Amino acid sequence: MIDSALLVGFAAASVRVGTPLALAAVGESIAERSGMINLGIEGAMLAGAFGAAVGAAHGGVASGVGAAVVAGLLVATVFAAVAVAARADQIISGTAVTLGATGLTGLLAQRAFTGGNLSLPILPVVHVPVIEHIPLVGPVFFRQTVLTYACYVLIPLASALLWRTRFGLELRACGEAPAAATAAGVHVGRTRALAVLMGGACAGLAGAALVLAQVGMFTERMTAGRGFIAIAIVALGRWNPWGTAAAALLFGGATALQYTFQAAGSHVPYQLFLALPYLLALAALGMAVGRHRGPAALGQSH
């Protein structure tokens, strides 16, 4: 059972499954650092998936990725307009945005794609020269699609943005003490709106990963709660892009593991395997309790 080809296959699946989660969660960690908890990223991811399918059908994979980012941004703009500009309750508006995006993408998909088909161009797996030959690490991390590599780049970028720039300092101030940030001359609303938009763009990319790097088509509700899982992953990763990426990989691994267990065939009830990723996340959250709090003004309007 433990042979190296199986192990590499399983680990590469973990990275593949973790990629959309990591993309969405890294973006959401920026939004949450600014004090915005955006339950609309499930909707933004779904819109991104739909945009990716439409873009790829009409202009190839590059326009698919572009359209996904635009779709994610559009959904995030709606959330920013309601929750930042109009100061509505973040939880309610985020939920409404997700419900709206679910209905709208479903309706549009019925017009755009009648009958399932798998004719979309999809992203090829790109082998990174030289490092793909490092044992285990190479075939697992460096034989993926460009969206996974984009994720590798986004993680340090997001981290640098939050902790190495003036904008990042202001952004975190908006999440910890918005009144103090205002007193210091920071435009809290604008900063938060920008953070939400960055989160939306990342969620759009996550949707693109589902369609263009995995399935090769759009189906209604195909995100299946991944946006909400990404929000849990942000907390698990303690509002830090690196921690978030690690948590996404853990979750991807647990998901890939449950498919492997079910496929391997055993007498353990499959429901236990289905629950495995969630049980692991709960255990990890439990261990993290008390060691770190989220941004003090998270979820508070200003």
Added chain:
Amino acid sequence: MTLRRALVLVALLLGACHRSPVHATSNAFKVALITPGSIADAAWNAGAYQGLQQIKDSLGAAISNIEAHTPAEQEEALRSYAAQGYRLVFGHGYEFQQPAERVSRDYPNTIFIITSGQRLSGNVIPLVFRIHEATYLAGMLAGVMTRTGKIGFIGGMELPPIKLGLDGWIQGARAVRPDVQIRITYLNSFDDAAAGKEAALAMIRIGVDQLHHNADAAGLGVFSAARESPGVLVYGANGDQKSLAPDRVVASAVVDLPRALLVVSREIQHGAFTPHAESFGLGSGVIRLAVNPELERLWPTGLAERIKAASDSIIAGTLKVAGQAPR
């Protein structure tokens, strides 16, 4: 504050549901369809939607359809159509049986038809599809075609009709290859195509080379996985799915939903219908094995005859397929 409320309201309304409009006079034959998932799944739900279109075209009915994913939405959709005076409401799947029985007490003038339903109860009428008769034949094919001796099944949820189809598939495979190993994965979703694909890839990694599914839109991921895995063949479910991967789909266990829905709607429109459970098997033509002619060249000699003989025996009743549905 009004802006805030208005924006939230608009978003909620958009998300609530989408349904097609009804243009009809008050005394038209009104038929509604409630599907538990996307009608773009190229299988279970798509077939019912085609049936609804044919009911409009052939019977001149006024039609409407809606997707309802959760039990609460499903009961609400049944109640809402009945309240609007629909003569016939299709609840498309086993999961509609209990909500329909609750709703039907309040609406005696509406006939509720539950596809893959369990039992006759007042004006709640089940359509029983003996899909296991066709999956038995697909299982025979898989048992013959497998090189590794491992075949796999990916299910949306472990609902009785899905279990029944799986039982037929296993029995058929074992009939031709008693030592065949069967691997089963449930996704707990009919929408998550990425999960369907990863589950299929996990099976392929451990050597499964024949895959069957019954997971609606989530099952589309299984075809995506097969397309990028050399030597892996797929068997479709509920609709003829060969177009999803023409060089990989050997056959599909088909429920001819348009035909079944049209037959029963016509009886009801003409008033010729007395409440009874309608059961469809291979003999009715509603259930059949749709073979992909492009892959028939892979069949060993004599296989076509064996499949035909098994089909004849099932129709004649001399070959019993596991878990025969009641009646």
